[in-house]
Amino acid sequence: MTEQNPAPATASSAEDALARSTDEASLARSLARSEQIQADLDVNPGRYRMLTGVRPTGNMHLGHYFGTMRSWKAIQDRGVDTWILVADYQVITDRDGVGPIRERVLSLVADTLAVGVDPSRSTVFAHSAVPAANQLILPFLSLVTESELHRNPTVKAELEATAGRAMSGLMLTYPVHQAADILFCQANLVPVGKDQLPHLEQARLIAQRFDRRYGRAVKDHPVFRRPEALLSEAPLLLGLDGEKMSKSRHNTIELRMSADETAAVLKKAKTDSQRVITFDPAARPEVSNLLTLASLCGAGAPEQIAESIGDAGAGALKALVTEAVNEYFAPVRARRAELVADEAHLLAVLRQGNDRAREVAQTTLDAVRTAMHMTY
Incomplete structure (x- = not known):
């Protein structure tokens, strides 16, 4: 019986490869x-x-x-x-x-x-x-x-x-x-x-x-x-806990949040134990996610932001991200407040x-x- 296993596995692998090739072409x-x-x-x-x-x-x-x-x-x-x-x-x-x-x-x-x-x-x-x-x-x-x-x-x-x-x-x-x-x-x-x-x-x-x-x-x-x-x-933004951003996980920054609420949730954002800030999405996904967010909000390229923070640590990173997000979304939030009223x-x-x-x-x-x- 064990000798029959390789053939189905090989066929399955071939089918998977064909499916991947088809998907890539499509x-x-x-x-x-x-x-x-x-x-x-x-x-x-x-x-x-x-x-x-x-x-x-x-x-x-x-x-x-x-x-x-x-x-x-x-x-x-x-x-x-x-x-x-x-x-x-x-x-x-x-x-x-x-x-x-x-x-x-x-x-x-x-x-x-x-x-x-x-x-x-x-x-x-x-x-x-x-x-x-x-x-x-x-x-x-x-x-x-x-x-x-x-x-x-x-x-x-x-x-x-x-x-x-x-x-x-x-x-x-x-x-x-x-x-x-x-x-x-x-x-x-x-x-x-x-x-x-x-x-x-x-x-x-x-x-x-x-x-x-x-x-x-x-x-x-x-x-x-x-x-x-x-x-x-x-861009794929992670949630503040380092997992997939999702309403159900409560790990998001909502458009409707005030500047103070944004600052409060960003203070709790997950980072890591390294003090020097670097942009490395593979090895440091949480830190890199915050750098990406700041970049999307007009603070510069992620690598440049990281270099400017240097060894100032996660606190400085979160402060910079908070400022960038609140400045970028201020007009949207002001308009939203008028609409909700x-x-x-x-x-x-x-x-x-x-x-x-x-x-x-x-x-x-x-x-x-x-x-x-x-x-x-």
Whole structure:
């Protein structure tokens, strides 16, 4: 029996190598296409509608800002039709309840406007307020297989994290919900990290399969545009405890924090026992993370910051980071305070975005029903 083990292991290794090679080739193509799109945005911004979304599961933090939020205004200002999804329905994909959902939704709207999104040029809307978009999930589910859903990285990770607990049907079909979010509004540009490419590919497959199965609503005109990735090399910021930055771990610096609150949490940030400050992400991840954060906030290159601190130790590093963060985010926080004080304005922005999203979603659903010969 033991002599039979090497063959399966070799086959598995070969399959793994082939999968890695395929993934690397696919990523290379996605990067090349993303670079082409970046170049085209300044020339033909009207060709694109960008959609991005955030789950209101807690308060937005600096990881969200540097990872994606700061790009929203830049994309909007280039003339791209920008859509920001407050994915409130998606809160319950991996949770037993919605929590203080209203507070968190309005907080997210305030954050969105505070970082520069202009509701007169961009659409900010809530998932649950657009029933026609969610209705697309039904035909979309007929276009995917159970095995495809299980292969999705997010679904696989959730299954591994449940430790034997049954996965909800909502979590299993999460990639289909994301496809509906993207396709209902005819978005053809989605900012993503490399790990999110499988979700975007699932949306493209659903759009292609729909056309093959049901035809097109109008001759030579597909029902859905094909979404493409705008890949970003977002900096990976660790949490203040040296682990992955996460709302659930309470290891973040939130956008809404005051300067004093920021100083208090940064004083507790994990560093190491070495007094001389150096930038070495592999050997000194916590110290290097703080240097990266200061650099992102305009204090200079991480290596230069480290050299300027020298042997002054972690205290001097934390003081410098605190000053850089508070200075960088002062305008955002001031604007946010004004917005939070005017709940009526936040609700008006959301209603305006919801109205536009519902109008577009109904147009798309009508095209879907026409293609499916369900107009009666």
